[in-house]
Amino acid sequence: MTEQKPGTDVAALSYEEAREQLIAVVGRLEAGGASLEESLALWERGEALASRCEEWLEGARKRLAAARDQPM
Numbered sequence: 251m252t253e254q255k256p257g258t259d260v261a262a263l264s265y266e267e268a269r270e271q272l273i274a275v276v277g278r279l280e281a282g283g284a285s286l287e288e289s290l291a292l293w294e295r296g297e298a299l300a301s302r303c304e305e306w307l308e309g310a311r312k313r314l315a316a317a318r319d320q321p322m
Contacts, residue, residue: 260298265306272299 260268275296279289 260295260302263299263302265303268299268302268306272296272303275299 263271275292278284279292279296284292
């Protein structure tokens with residue numbers, strides 16, 4: 251699993267990188283034991299990563315729709 255690097259720009263991540271980091275964040279939150287401050291930071295990072303994944307998926311949907319609409 252890819253380790254989250256502090257300061258890593260979420261916008262620069264590939265879908266796979268963002269998804270792996272999101273899985274790691276969720277795992278850390280579910281495990282508990284983090285301070286409130288750390289939990290909030292993890293939550294915010296997770297939200298940003300989820301948005302990045304959605305951007306990639308929406309882009310893929312648009313490309314597929316455009317490809318289907320083009321005559322062969």
